[in-house]
Amino acid sequence: MALQWGIIAPGGIVEEVSPFVFYDGGVNAIRAVASRNLDKAKAFAEKFSTHGPVKAYGSYEELIADPDVQAVYLATPTIPRKILVEKCAAAGKHVLAEKPLCPTANEVEEMIQKIKGKGLQFLDATHFVHHPRTHAITQVLRDQSLLGHVTDVTSSFIANLPETPTQIRFMVDQEPLGALGDLGWYNLKLTFLAFDNLQPESVVALTTPASPTNPAIMSMTVVLKFPDLHVPNSKPIPRTARFVCGFNGSSLVQSVVVQGTKAAVEWSDFVHPWSYVARRKNTRVLDTKTYPLEYKICKRAGHVNAQVVTVENADAAGVDYLFRRFKRAVDEGGSAPDITSMLQADVLVHRTIDACIESRELGGVPVDFKGKSGARM
Amino acid sequence: MALQWGIIAPGGIVEEVSPFVFYDGGVNAIRAVASRNLDKAKAFAEKFSTHGPVKAYGSYEELIADPDVQAVYLATPTIPRKILVEKCAAAGKHVLAEKPLCPTANEVEEMIQKIKGKGLQFLDATHFVHHPRTHAITQVLRDQSLLGHVTDVTSSFIANLPETPTQIRFMVDQEPLGALGDLGWYNLKLTFLAFDNLQPESVVALTTPASPTNPAIMSMTVVLKFPDLHVPNSKPIPRTARFVCGFNGSSLVQSVVVQGTKAAVEWSDFVHPWSYVARRKNTRVLDTKTYPLEYKICKRAGHVNAQVVTVENADAAGVDYLFRRFKRAVDEGGSAPDITSMLQADVLVHRTIDACIESRELGGVPVDFKGKSGARM
Numbered sequence: 001m002a003l004q005w006g007i008i009a010p011g012g013i014v015e016e017v018s019p020f021v022f023y024d025g026g027v028n029a030i031r032a033v034a035s036r037n038l039d040k041a042k043a044f045a046e047k048f049s050t051h052g053p054v055k056a057y058g059s060y061e062e063l064i065a066d067p068d069v070q071a072v073y074l075a076t077p078t079i080p081r082k083i084l085v086e087k088c089a090a091a092g093k094h095v096l097a098e099k100p101l102c103p104t105a106n107e108v109e110e111m112i113q114k115i116k117g118k119g120l121q122f123l124d125a126t127h128f129v130h131h132p133r134t135h136a137i138t139q140v141l142r143d144q145s146l147l148g149h150v151t152d153v154t155s156s157f158i159a160n161l162p163e164t165p166t167q168i169r170f171m172v173d174q175e176p177l178g179a180l181g182d183l184g185w186y187n188l189k190l191t192f193l194a195f196d197n198l199q200p201e202s203v204v205a206l207t208t209p210a211s212p213t214n215p216a217i218m219s220m221t222v223v224l225k226f227p228d229l230h231v232p233n234s235k236p237i238p239r240t241a242r243f244v245c246g247f248n249g250s251s252l253v254q255s256v257v258v259q260g261t262k263a264a265v266e267w268s269d270f271v272h273p274w275s276y277v278a279r280r281k282n283t284r285v286l287d288t289k290t291y292p293l294e295y296k297i298c299k300r301a302g303h304v305n306a307q308v309v310t311v312e313n314a315d316a317a318g319v320d321y322l323f324r325r326f327k328r329a330v331d332e333g334g335s336a337p338d339i340t341s342m343l344q345a346d347v348l349v350h351r352t353i354d355a356c357i358e359s360r361e362l363g364g365v366p367v368d369f370k371g372k373s374g375a376r377m
Numbered sequence: 378m379a380l381q382w383g384i385i386a387p388g389g390i391v392e393e394v395s396p397f398v399f400y401d402g403g404v405n406a407i408r409a410v411a412s413r414n415l416d417k418a419k420a421f422a423e424k425f426s427t428h429g430p431v432k433a434y435g436s437y438e439e440l441i442a443d444p445d446v447q448a449v450y451l452a453t454p455t456i457p458r459k460i461l462v463e464k465c466a467a468a469g470k471h472v473l474a475e476k477p478l479c480p481t482a483n484e485v486e487e488m489i490q491k492i493k494g495k496g497l498q499f500l501d502a503t504h505f506v507h508h509p510r511t512h513a514i515t516q517v518l519r520d521q522s523l524l525g526h527v528t529d530v531t532s533s534f535i536a537n538l539p540e541t542p543t544q545i546r547f548m549v550d551q552e553p554l555g556a557l558g559d560l561g562w563y564n565l566k567l568t569f570l571a572f573d574n575l576q577p578e579s580v581v582a583l584t585t586p587a588s589p590t591n592p593a594i595m596s597m598t599v600v601l602k603f604p605d606l607h608v609p610n611s612k613p614i615p616r617t618a619r620f621v622c623g624f625n626g627s628s629l630v631q632s633v634v635v636q637g638t639k640a641a642v643e644w645s646d647f648v649h650p651w652s653y654v655a656r657r658k659n660t661r662v663l664d665t666k667t668y669p670l671e672y673k674i675c676k677r678a679g680h681v682n683a684q685v686v687t688v689e690n691a692d693a694a695g696v697d698y699l700f701r702r703f704k705r706a707v708d709e710g711g712s713a714p715d716i717t718s719m720l721q722a723d724v725l726v727h728r729t730i731d732a733c734i735e736s737r738e739l740g741g742v743p744v745d746f747k748g749k750s751g752a753r754m
Contacts, residue, residue, distance in 0.1 A: 154621060156531060156634065158641075204741060206581055206600045206754040208615045221619050223583045223598045238585045242598050242621060244531060251641045251675035257533065257630055264535075264628045298628035363753030364581060365742045376740030377583040 002029035003327045006069035006093070008060050008084065009076040010035055010044040013098065018048055020317035025051030028323045031070075032056070034063035060084060064091045071096065071330060073125070077174040078103060078181060082111045085122070089115040096326050098125045100181030105350035112343055121329045123339060124346050126189050127318030128271050130325050132311040133293040134193075134318075140265055141194050141258060146297070148261030149229055153194045153241040155256040157183045157271060158249030163210050163218075169247060170216045178217030179245050180205070180356055186254075186271050187243035188349040191224065194258050195239070197344050200224040202375040204366045205356035208246070219246025222356055225377055229261075237261065252277065267295035276317055379406035380704045383446035383470070385437050385461065386453040387412055387421040390475065395425055397694035402428030405700045408447075409433070411440035437461060441468045448473065448707060450502070454551040455480060455558060459488045462499070466492040473703050475502045477558030482727035489720055498706045500716060501723050503566050504695030505648050507702050509688040510670040511570075511695075517642055518571050518635060523674070525638030526606055530571045530618040532633040534560045534648060535626030540587050540595075546624060547593045555594030556622050557582070557733055563631075563648050564620035565726040568601065571635050572616070574721050577601040579752040581743045582733035585623070596623025599733055602754055606638075614638065629654065644672035653694055 002025055007014055010033055022030050030048050035041040038058030045054035057063045064072065064087050071094040074084055082102050088095045095115060101108045101124055115122045128134050141150060163170040169182055192198070202225045210216040221244045228236035257266040269277070273293070293309045329339055351369065358371035366375040379402055384391055387410055399407050407425050412418040415435030422431035434440045441449065441464050448471040451461055459479050465472045472492060478485045478501055492499045505511050518527060540547040546559055569575070579602045587593040598621045605613035634643040646654070650670070670686040706716055728746065735748035743752040 148627070151625070152623075154533060158634075158636070204581070204583055206602075206619075206743070208602075208617055211612050218615070219617070221600045221617075225583075225585075235588050238595070238625070240585055240596070240598075242619075244619060246529075248528070248615070249636050249641060250525070250528075250639055251636075253634055253636075253641065253643070253675070255632075255634070255643075257535075257632070259535070259626050259628075259630075262627055264626060264630065266630070266632075298630070363743060366583070366740060 002027055003330055004029055004031040004068055004070045005073055006032040006034065006063045006066060006071070007044075007073045007075065008034050008063060009074070010040065011075060014044075014073070014075050017317075017319045020320045021323045022048060022051070027327055030054050031068050032063050032066050034058070034060050036060075061087065064088055064093060069093060071121070071326070074098060075125075077168055078177065079174055082107050085111050086114050089118050089120060092118065092120065094121040094326070094330050096123050096125050096323070099185050100177050100353065101346060101350065103176050105347060105354050108350045109347055112347070116335070119333070121326065121339075123322075123326055123329070123342065125319075125322060126186070126342075127322045128186065129189060129193060129342060130321040131273075131316075131318040132321065133273060133309075134270075136293055136309050136311050137265070137267065137295060138193060140295070140297075141260075146260075147258075147263050147265065149231065149237070150194050150258055150260050151229065151237055151239050152259040153191045153243075153256065155187045155190055155243040155270065156245075156253045157186050158219075158244065158246045158251075158253040159183060160249050160251060161247040163214070163216075163247075170210050170214060170218075172214070172216050175216075177353060177357070178210075178220075179247050180217050180220050180222075180353060183247070184220060184222065184243065184245035184353075184356075185349060187222070187245055188352055189345060190256060190270055191241045191243065192345045192348050195226060195241070197341065197348055198226050198239070199348060200226050200241075200352060200355075200369050202366050202368050202377055203352060203355040203359055204364065204377055205359040206364045207360045208248070217360075218248050219244065220356065220360075223377065224352070231261075264298045265295055266298065267293070272318070379404055380707055381406055381408040381445055381447045382450055383409040383411065383440045383443060383448070384421075384450045384452065385411050385440060386451070387417065388452060391421075391450070391452050394694075394696045397697045398700045399425060399428070404704055407431050408445050409440050409443050411435070411437050413437075438464065441465055441470060446470060448498070448703070451475060452502075454545055455554065456551055459484050462488050463491050466495050466497060469495065469497065471498040471703070471707050473500050473502050473700070476562050477554050477730065478723060478727065480553050482724060482731050485727045486724055489724070493712070496710070498703065498716075500699075500703055500706070500719065502696075502699060503563070503719075504699045505563065506566060506570060506719060507698040508650075508693075508695040509698065510650060510686075511647075513670055513686050513688050514642070514644065514672060515570060517672070517674075518637075523637075524635075524640050524642065526608065526614070527571050527635055527637050528606065528614055528616050529636040530568045530620075530633065532564045532567055532620045532647065533622075533630045534563050535596075535621065535623045535628075535630040536560060537626050537628060538624040540591070540593075540624075547587050547591060547595075549591070549593050552593075554730060554734070555587075555597075556624050557594050557597050557599075557730060560624070561597060561599065561620065561622035561730075561733075562726060564599075564622055565729055566722060567633060567647055568618045568620065569722045569725050572603060572618070574718065574725055575603050575616070576725060577603050577618075577729060577732075577746050579743050579745050579754055580729060580732040580736055581741065581754055582736040583741045584737045585625070594737075595625050596621065597733065597737075600754065601729070608638075641675045642672055643675065644670070649695070
């Protein structure tokens with residue numbers, strides 16, 4: 001039977017996600033929707049009632065109390081997230097939560113412990129790590145005969161999201177982590193995927209604020225230093241990562257290079273497959289060539305191999321895989337190793353975000369992983 | 378008549394460059410070569426004497442004193458460069474000098490003033506800025522109807538140059554600037570080309586040293602903050618750049634994304650055309666597809682246009698264009714605007730390198746463009 005979802009805070013993301021996730025109601029079905037604006041909830045409920053009635057609520061608490069709702073997709077801004085997850089936990093609801101999870105890592109850990117402690121499923125709504133493309137590239141990253149050991153990750157995630165009066169991404173009282181939490185989140189999830197949840201030693205974050213009057217993080221460049229790699233018959237091998245995330249691009253950039261000790265891998269669409277981007281509504285993409293998963297394996301002086309790996313539904317939306325994975329977790333119960341690893345990554349991401357915010361408070365100096373100044377890089 | 382060259386310090390770079398530059402002796406001809414090891418000079422002279430006799434000297438000063446030598450190609454390590462340029466100037470020789478020019482910007486300015494003050498030609502041996510591909514991409518970068526104003530440059534220049542007992546790049550007493558001077562030089566030349574020699578406000582440099590016992594710069598991540606752009610009817614627009622340079626890649630990476638206010642441009646071979654890399658001897662490149670100049674113009678959500686621009690001899694070596702440009706400068710005399718601009722960029726590059734070294738000395742904190750701590754980023 002389909003998992004019965006309640007959606008809290010329908011907005012841009014929910015509008016984008018829902019047609020991919022709830023298209024037939026067979027695996028995941030919308031049962032209820034809650035907005036503080038009841039009219040908005042009603043309009044959304046009507047729009048997505050093709051496969052069965054959708055209840056509309058004018059308060060989040062009413063939806064959480066609905067006994068027909070099994071799982072909550074929590075799409076609010078960051079600030080109210082922790083309280084709402086804890087209310088869901090108390091009501092016995094599984095939760096899929098948008099990212100960033102909370103302003104600080106301590107809040108994230110406390111929140112995850114509360115809901116996991118009730119035997120409920122909890123997952124962040126990062127879609128790309130669930131996409132079969134990402135599973136395919138992860139196999140490449142883990143292939144020591146091909147890549148050796150990962151030593152460096154460089155990634156960019158830049159979008160065109162200008163500041164407007166209604167753009168919540170620039171409101172520090174609702175989204176205090178700005179571009180770091182919204183976009184840098186993906187860079188960090190990718191980095192920890194490549195480094196298999198290795199904990200960094202030190203962190204530097206260099207910030208461009210939205211404007212002289214708005215300190216919201218518009219873009220940020222982050223450099224991470226990891227512990228050296230020790231392999232037999234070799235000097236210690238430094239391990240590093242760096243990324244840029246920003247709302248201030250004129251176009252989408254989502255490229256990555258992972259260096260290993262034997263080869264490097266690069267691809268240019270680590271978050272959204274270009275082929276998915278190309279068929280989304282209202283994009284201005286004219287180049288609709290399909291790129292199932294095109295990556296380059298490089299050795300020594302140049303590109304040895306440009307590989308195109310075809311995976312099933314390579315241009316599908318990652319959110320569909322995310323919700324299906326969540327449904328399976330609910331069906332199976334317990335703690336699956338892949339989800340446990342993702343939640344460990346979430347905590348690492350948030351500890352790194354804490355350190356970035358501390359580095360930023362100090363004017364862009366290196367800090368250790370606990371956020372203490374005095375680190376050198 | 379061909380320009381008569383004397384080559385000082387034949388080594389790896391000279392061996393690589395010479396077949397492209399002196400292939401017929403018609404425009405640029407080798408007249409003499411000097412090495413502190415006379416046997417090495419003799420072997421080189423014999424190898425390149427196809428188009429006329431090449432004199433071999435066992436001291437640099439003898440070559441500089443040779444009245445038949447019109448121009449000197451100075452391929453020594455960085456440390457002796459300034460003294461040798463000044464000796465060339467005193468002897469009335471034009472000089473093409475390998476990069477980085479000197480350890481500090483003050484030395485560079487003094488050196489350039491000395492030789493230009495004699496009415497002689499002087500140029501750094503950065504080849505890619507002379508390549509017709511780079512001229513074509515520069516037209517794109519300057520096209521305000523297409524790109525708007527440049528706001529951000531992200532570039533990577535990573536090579537596979539491991540530390541060995543004879544690898545001079547890791548010897549701080551001869552190449553004190555390590556990967557920053559050797560590879561970051563290209564990132565910086567590109568950045569100042571895109572920003573039309575705009576002076577940065579502040580700089581951060583994060584360093585990975587060669588090993589616990591060798592402080593040589595193996596790789597460095599640099600972030601630059603430029604003055605905001607002011608355009609009518611808009612908030613101030615931040616301008617930034619960042620790059621990574623490193624000897625510690627398993628393969629060559631030389632990619633760049635330039636964001637403008639209207640669109641972004643990305644290409645993946647800003648230093649050496651992939652097609653040139655592919656046909657160089659001893660590379661392990663299996664993919665020999667020709668990429669004359671493939672760049673992507675991106676707007677909003679994705680790649681609007683992948684453009685392949687065909688320029689004459691697109692896969693030619695940049696050094697050939699460099700030496701031809703130098704020959705023309707000698708023939709024409711005076712100060713050509715393009716060369717003046719390149720030398721201004723050289724000083725900016727070296728001032729930025731000074732600031733990077735200062736940031737590094739301080740453990741990786743932001744410094745202002747004069748290298749003073751207390752800058753915030």
